[in-house]
Amino acid sequence: MIMTAAVFPVLRKHCPEARITYLCSANLAFVAELLEGVDEVIPYSYTSGGGYGDVWKIGRQLAKRHFDLGISLDPRERVTLMKWITQIPERVSMEQALGWELGWEKWFYTQDLALPAGWSYQEHSMAASFQQMMRGFFEDPSQEFVPPRLKPVAPDQEQWVEALLGKAPVPGKKIALCIQTTSRTKDWPVEKFCQVCDWLAETYGATLYLTGIPAHRERGKAILQGMEHREAVVDLIGKTSFLELTALLSRMDLLLTLDTGTAHIAAAAGCPVVTIFTFNSPVIYRAPGKNCVGVSGHLPCSGKHICIGPSRCPKSDCVDAVTVPMVETAIEKLFQETA
Template sequence: MRNRHKAVKDPGKILILRLSSIGDIVLTSPLVRVLRRRFPRAAIDFVVKADFAPLLEHNPNIDTVHVIEPAAGLTGLWHLGQTLRNARYDIAIDLHKNFRSRFLVHACRARRVLRYQKHVWRRGLYVKLKLNTMRQAMPIYQRYLAAAAELNVADDGAGTELFWSHEHEQEAERAAQQHGISRGQALLAVAPGAGYFTKRWPAEYFAELAVQLAKHYSDFALVILGGPQDAEAGRAITNAVAGDNVIDLTGRCSLLASAVFIKRSRLLVANDSGLMHIAEAVKTPVLMLAGSTTRELGFFPQRAHSRVLENQTLACRPCSHLGYDACPAGHFRCMRELTPALVLAELQHMLRLARSAEELHDC
């Protein structure tokens, strides 16, 4: 067996494994970019679940995207392992560290294996006992970079990025035309979804915010984005607002077409979710509403023009690093006390700053 702890100075083939989810995969993009710059002639491949492959397929820094089909079960995983072994990778970088990624790393027999440090014990002490030893913890994308530190790669400061095709631009344009959005129409976007209940600002709050946005920003179209699971929240928002300036696209366009809409928007209001990370990647200011999660867990927006609203007075935060399907304390104050009035005020402040920056740029 080849020595899996041997240093590899000039790798010819690099494999990165991060299987899910939207935000986590977007957060790998700085590592992919600096690896490409450091090893311009190397093949850089990626393993991901099928649902998230579109996030990687158009990245010019990635050569091959290997897809896990969860429905194929262990048989499919075994076959993928054989494919990876035959590819003879010099380096495998495991950014997931679960059963599937460990199995594939073992199967591929890379000469050197690097792994992301999850800080499970520190995170557990923080979440369960509120012993916070993570105040100086790096954001997740920097932790991914740290996993490959021995390859002499470092943060280039450019942040995350995302790529798509002309077809996705056309898909977004068709959706815009169907809803009467012209090319020059100013957009505001909201994304009411998140993976868990405790990370979702209440749908009725989003609806109340939409009413105020329609009142104060009638020259903007409000675009609601999300997957099929967010359709109920989308309907609640559109039902609250009279007029044609609210467009519900939840479950009606692809993830990358949604990214096109986010890039066109002046600002996105979102929970701690994948679409929030997409806004960061396309450099659209994001106002993130933080419920059960906190900055120390590493997923907050990093760009200077983005903001976070959170209730910092609660001793119960964070109750989980992922989230729950119900508030463990029963009160859900972390989100309930972020009122629509507070969110509107912060959003208005961000839009004023953006307008001032545009005027300064035009001088």
């Protein structure tokens, strides 16, 4: 969702007075409401692979709104039919930014947008691909990437993060860490995290903020136990709401993270990001910000449409290939560039 939000700066540039409505699944509506450029969010709740009754119902409801333009960022079958039922006069699809092309569905759109000439989605971030396709729709020759942004932090969240940062008023860097994902094949060994955390404390006098959901507590404890500089760590795992997390990230000097949604939220909050990648492409899935980099072993079998997937690959090569010096070098370089 954050990567597709790269279309909003272009829409706002060319349609400054437009009212932009984001139609999204109900479980992600709270994220869509935070995106800069979105005026309204309509959640839907039909089940993927389920019947078409809800698709028809939502389509007829949307038809009463008389939208001028419908943009399908990920035009699956039901979204395609919903837009057609809605009878929006101009309907465009943008699936090529995701690395695939429509079949019969393209006949239900007035335009199936293409990537710019000579543009390979494998050589650019997905966010950049979406943005350039949107520019192509408006015949905008601009090339500079404009990152999607979150709306300003609410006053109560700002007060919360001010109070939190006031508890550790040290002059060093403020660094957040995301240490675990929902897919263990994207995780990085605890002992490597320990080494990097101690290096950050020693090199930058950093205060380290561990973030995550309650299920990440055991891994957080293991990292703390393996560190020499535990005094540098503020353990926030399972202790923040989503809005508090976004407020925290907006005030950090860096997020060191695994390949997960937190990287993209941080980028949209304006935080520099270093993401550790295993089997996914660090180019395509890099967080959509100007100061965001990916660290990867760049194995020939990794990357979109190349990796056979962790469920079928018994090896850990792509995890082992990411070393502590590689991560430290990426952090050093990013700090030099943002100094």
